[in-house]
Amino acid sequence: MSGVHSIGSWLPQRAALTPGRVALEFAGEQVTYQELLSRSRSRAAAFSAAGLRHGDRVAVLAQNCPEQVEVFFACAMAGLVLVPLNWRLRATELAYQLRDSGASLLLYGESYAELAGDALAECEGELEAEPLVAQETLETDWTAPGVEDDDPLLIIYTSGTTGHPKGAVLSHANTFWTNLSLDLTANVDSSDIVLQILPQSHVGGWNVQPLLAWWKGAKVVLEPGFDAGRVLRIIEEKRVTTMMGVPTNYLLMAAHEDFATADLSSLRQLVVGGAPMPVALLDQWLARGVIVLQGYGLSEAAPNVLCVPSEYAKEKLGSAGRPYMHVEVALRRLGGEEADSRDGPLVFLREAGSGELLVRGPNVFVGYWGNPEATARTLRDGWLLTGDVAERDDDGFYWIRGRIKEMYISGGENVYPAEVAEVISGHPLVLQAAVVGVPHPRWGETGYAFVVLKARSALSAEELDAYCRSRLATFKVPGHYSFVPELPYLSSGKLDMRGLGETALSRVGDGSGSKG
Numbered sequence: 152m153s154g155v156h157s158i159g160s161w162l163p164q165r166a167a168l169t170p171g172r173v174a175l176e177f178a179g180e181q182v183t184y185q186e187l188l189s190r191s192r193s194r195a196a197a198f199s200a201a202g203l204r205h206g207d208r209v210a211v212l213a214q215n216c217p218e219q220v221e222v223f224f225a226c227a228m229a230g231l232v233l234v235p236l237n238w239r240l241r242a243t244e245l246a247y248q249l250r251d252s253g254a255s256l257l258l259y260g261e262s263y264a265e266l267a268g269d270a271l272a273e274c275e276g277e278l279e280a281e282p283l284v285a286q287e288t289l290e291t292d293w294t295a296p297g298v299e300d301d302d303p304l305l306i307i308y309t310s311g312t313t314g315h316p317k318g319a320v321l322s323h324a325n326t327f328w329t330n331l332s333l334d335l336t337a338n339v340d341s342s343d344i345v346l347q348i349l350p351q352s353h354v355g356g357w358n359v360q361p362l363l364a365w366w367k368g369a370k371v372v373l374e375p376g377f378d379a380g381r382v383l384r385i386i387e388e389k390r391v392t393t394m395m396g397v398p399t400n401y402l403l404m405a406a407h408e409d410f411a412t413a414d415l416s417s418l419r420q421l422v423v424g425g426a427p428m429p430v431a432l433l434d435q436w437l438a439r440g441v442i443v444l445q446g447y448g449l450s451e452a453a454p455n456v457l458c459v460p461s462e463y464a465k466e467k468l469g470s471a472g473r474p475y476m477h478v479e480v481a482l483r484r485l486g487g488e489e490a491d492s493r494d495g496p497l498v499f500l501r502e503a504g505s506g507e508l509l510v511r512g513p514n515v516f517v518g519y520w521g522n523p524e525a526t527a528r529t530l531r532d533g534w535l536l537t538g539d540v541a542e543r544d545d546d547g548f549y550w551i552r553g554r555i556k557e558m559y560i561s562g563g564e565n566v567y568p569a570e571v572a573e574v575i576s577g578h579p580l581v582l583q584a585a586v587v588g589v590p591h592p593r594w595g596e597t598g599y600a601f602v603v604l605k606a607r608s609a610l611s612a613e614e615l616d617a618y619c620r621s622r623l624a625t626f627k628v629p630g631h632y633s634f635v636p637e638l639p640y641l642s643s644g645k646l647d648m649r650g651l652g653e654t655a656l657s658r659v660g661d662g663s664g665s666k667g
Contacts, residue, residue, distance in 0.1 A: 154300035156327035159228035161366050162188050169341075169368045176389070177217050177373040184368070187221065190286045194225035196293035197286075201256070201279075205230035205296055208252050208306065211283065212236045212245065212267050213260030214375040215351050218283050222258060223357070227323070230298045234306045234318070237352040238262075242269035244316075248308050249274050252318055252520060258283040300324040306520050307354045307450045318520035319450040321354070328513040329453040330363045332475035336458045337422055337444050339393065341368040344417075346385060346394035348377045353644070354450045355424060359395045379403040383413040390417040397425035397644040398432065401443070402583065405435045406605075415439055420461065424448050425644055427551050427569055429576040429583075430469045437465065447471035447551055451535055453514045456480065457549055469573070470548045471541070478514060481534070482506030482543055485555070497532060500543075507555060508541040509534040540567055557648055559588025559596040564626045568648075571598055571629060574622050578615065580608040585638055586629060587652045589659045597630030599655035603637055610634075633658065 153160060162184070165174075170185035182190075198209070209231050211219050219235070226233045234252045236245055238260070249257065249270060257280040259267035264282065271280055304326055306318040339345060345364040349356040364371050372389050374382070377400055385391060401423060404410060421436065424446045436443045442464050448454030457480070459472035474480045482500040485507055500506045515535045518526035529536055540552045552567035559566050568586035575584035583603040591597040604610055612632040619628045633655075639647040 153295070153298045154302075154323060156300040156324045157227070157298045157302075158304060158323050158326050158362070159224070159230075159295060159298050161362075162191060162224045162228075165365065165368055172341075172368055173370045174365060175217055175220060175371045175373050177215075178375075180217070182217055184365075186288075187217075187224070187365075189288045191221045191224035191228065192293065193289045193291060194221050194286050195229040195295070196289065196291040198225060198229055198231060198256075199293060203229070203231060203255060205298075206232065206303070207256075208232045208234050208254040210234040210236055210249055210252065210254040210257045211259075211351075212238055212257065212263050212270075213283050213351075214238060214262070215347065215356070215373050216260065216283070216375060217373065218258075218285065219351050220373070221286055222283070223351075227298070227304060228295045230296050230302055232303045232306055232320075234308075235352040235356070237308070237350065238266070242266055243273060245270035246273035247315060248318070249278060250276075251315075252306050254278060256281070298323065300327075301517070303517065305354070305357065307352075309450055317522055317525055319354075320517040320520050321358075321450075321453050322517050325453040325514055325516060326358060326362065328477055329358050329455045329475075330366060332477045332514065333359065333455050333458075334363055334367070335476040336460060337420065337446075339363045339367050339369055343367075343369040343392045344389055345369055345371045346374065346382070346389070346391040347371055348374050348382060348394065348396060348400060349644075350376075354454045355395055355448075358453055359422060359424065359448075359455065360393065377403075379407040380409055383407060383409050386418060387414040392417055393420050393422070394418075395422040395424065398423060398428040399640065399644055401428065401436065402432055405432060406582065410439075415441055420444055422446060422458075424454070426646065427469070427471065427573065429573055431577050433468055445469070445471055447539075447541075447549070449537055449539075451516045451529065451537075452478075452510050452512075453516060455514065456508075456510050456537075459548075463548075467546075467548050469550065470544075471551045472549065473547055475514075478510065478512040480549070481509045481511075482541060483509050483536070485540070497534065503543050503545050505540060505542040505552060508537045508539045508549065508551075510537060511535065554648070557587070559598070561588075561591070561596050561598070561626045562594040564624075566596075566598065566627050568598065571600070571619075571623065571627055574619060575600055575602060575615065575629075577622075578610070578618050580605055580610045581615075583638055585646055585648070585651055587648060587655050589631065589652075589655050591630055594626070594630075598627070599631040599659065600629040600633065601638060601651055601655075602632060602634050604634060631655070631659065 553569035
């Protein structure tokens with residue numbers, strides 16, 4: 152008998168309730184719940200006939216598409232593990248993930264046949280590969296095997312900002328609980344039209360609204376990628392009610408020429424994650440009458456951890472929120488050498504203040520695939536050590552200040568780059584900003600700010616420095632400013648902080664930068 156939290160039961164039960172309701176729309180095609188179930192069952196039967204067995208891994212290299220949704224539910228029903236791969240990666244990077252996961256089958260989209268071939272050429276062992284094409288619905292007597300709550304469902308590879316990426320293993324139970332907690336805080340109902348733009352290689356492409364929508368019987372409008380102007384048109388034409396994105400998505404939409412006139416009246420909420428959203432950007436969306444639910448999560452928590460309930464959206468502007476239902480968080484006290492170590496004692500901060508954010512609950516991942524050492528460093532005494540620094544206020548709301556490893560010390564004081572970047576982004580002429588730490592001969596370290604100005608804007612380093620000095624403690628004011636046309640991003644949509652750090656170090660070394 153399957154576990155009570157098995158995700159493989161969701162689609163059959165939903166199709167039995169509302170078979171004719173539209174489950175997803177893609178490129179003008181609408182797929183009902185019954186059609187999605189029939190196709191998914193046919194894929195599961197085909198996997199079984201091909202010799203795939205409980206626990207085997209199925210990798211997919213494709214942009215968002217209905218076929219990948221079918222593969223997900225086929226894996227969920229058959230006890231297989233889906234490994235969604237990021238099509239933005241190089242062949243060598245993909246080959247590493249295929250080898251690391253021990254995938255038995257690679258399904259690739261037509262556009263990525265050459266990339267898949269190059270990755271396969273670097274792999275060893277038996278690995279079958281097939282194009283990901285439309286599934287013919289077949290009459291089959293295939294019977295789903297027993298799938299338990301703790302069985303792996305997804306292996307999501309982290310961004311890999313340090314060394315090789317690690318495969319975060321999410322179980323059926325992890326996925327069940329994170330969707331339940333999401334629904335209890337930022338709910339989706341059967342009347343919603345959910346726009347999915349996040350890539351299905353990202354945990355948010357599954358567990359932040361799409362799976363919840365299919366559990367609840369809503370419709371998902373699936374997009375293969377992100378284009379700001381197109382998304383604004385889709386919201387208007389399809390009467391989209393909710394969507395999830397990273398700050399970059401909403402920044403590009405707000406900067407688009409159609410933003411001011413686009414009909415956003417159908418939107419009841421936007422969910423944002425992946426990084427803190429600048430307050431100035433939140434204000435732009437609020438001015439259009441759209442509630443933005445800032446949140447915080449990470450792949451290892453499947454990913455939902457914190458969210459700002461809608462009634463606090465304006466009052467706690469910029470906060471990452473309070474814990475979701477069924478999620479427990481705490482702050483680990485950091486000081487001295489502990490700021491650079493994951494091995495120090497778990498000393499908890501009981502009052503308001505700053506520390507490393509820790510997470511505990513049924514949403515926390517099983518561990519890293521085939522990497523017990525990394526798992527042991529990340530899971531301690533039942534807690535997930537996130538590596539993120541957060542500040543808790545007296546009301547129990549959390550504010551993400553940055554990564555521990557990104558923190559720098561200036562004149563003996565801890566400085567969190569995200570806090571400084573937030574202030575810089577508040578300047579009316581600034582579009583985006585990012586800050587990293589670099590060596591300083593007197594203070595040990597100082598900030599190096601990369602600044603993207605709004606179109607047709609002019610701002611000097613001296614003017615921006617004066618702005619910062621009026622809003623930040625002196626030790627937090629950057630020592631260098633560099634105006635750049637754009638910021639670099641990882642394939643996950645997060646800022647490439649390591650790349651920025653390397654650039655800053657080289658510029659400080661050769662004396663470049665707008666301010667010494």
